[in-house]
Amino acid sequence: MASPATLPISNPQSESQPPIATPAFRAFISRLNATVRNGLSQRRPWLELIDRSSFSRPDTLSEAASRIRKNFSYFRVNYVSLLALSLALSLLTHPFSLLVLLSLLAAWLFLYLFRPSDQPLVIGGRTFSDREMLGILVLSTIVVVFLTSVGSLLISALLVGLAVVCAHGSFRMPEDLFLDDQEPANSGFLSFLGGAASSAAAAAPGVATRV
Numbered sequence: 001m002a003s004p005a006t007l008p009i010s011n012p013q014s015e016s017q018p019p020i021a022t023p024a025f026r027a028f029i030s031r032l033n034a035t036v037r038n039g040l041s042q043r044r045p046w047l048e049l050i051d052r053s054s055f056s057r058p059d060t061l062s063e064a065a066s067r068i069r070k071n072f073s074y075f076r077v078n079y080v081s082l083l084a085l086s087l088a089l090s091l092l093t094h095p096f097s098l099l100v101l102l103s104l105l106a107a108w109l110f111l112y113l114f115r116p117s118d119q120p121l122v123i124g125g126r127t128f129s130d131r132e133m134l135g136i137l138v139l140s141t142i143v144v145v146f147l148t149s150v151g152s153l154l155i156s157a158l159l160v161g162l163a164v165v166c167a168h169g170s171f172r173m174p175e176d177l178f179l180d181d182q183e184p185a186n187s188g189f190l191s192f193l194g195g196a197a198s199s200a201a202a203a204a205p206g207v208a209t210r211v
Contacts, residue, residue, distance in 0.1 A: 028114070042077050043077035044075050049078050049172075054172055055171045056171065056173055058170055058171070067170050067174055068169035068170050069169075070174035071169040071174050071177070074174065079165045079168075083158065083162070083165065087157045090153055090156065090157035094153055097149065100148070104144055112130070
């Protein structure tokens with residue numbers, strides 16, 4: 001009598017989990033979302049930003065610089081939002097540049113930062129080490145940012161945003177603003193960069209061992 005056919009049983013532990021479903025990636029996205037929400041919750045009312053009765057021309061450059069410093073301390077979250085809006089509008093009007101940046105970001109996330117360190121990367125039958133993958137990604141980033149139109153687009157968008165921020169800061173009189181001198185300089189939305197960096201380090205502890 002022929003023995004009954006056995007069904008293949010897959011071992012869940014041996015199946016690799018896609019990077020987007022790893023706990024590290026989910027933790028990073030969750031922390032990033034919480035940091036952005038916390039930063040945006042500290043923004044000033046936009047009507048206060050554009051109050052026409054509070055605008056006047058500065059008499060001297062030193063007065064303009066003083067106004068910019070005080071207004072930036074008060075409206076920093078709004079100003080960073082304006083810079084982000086300038087970048088977003090520039091990228092949306094240039095879909096190819098947006099696609100290139102998204103592809104580069106996805107490559108960093110899924111091929112290096114959140115790829116499990118115990119899973120080698122195999123492309124075209126060739127296994128790439130972590131150092132080789134890091135070198136390829138760094139070289140690709142340099143080429144995209146400095147040797148294509150993407151870099152000039154980002155710089156132009158940042159310059160336009162900075163020009164708007166400086167113009168507003170120099171003409172907006174800060175006398176009616178309730179500035180808190182004890183408020184730390186890195187509070188608010190500017191702490192987003194530090195929070196995001198610490199999130200990445202906490203969510204992907206294997207990255208430090210690769211370098």
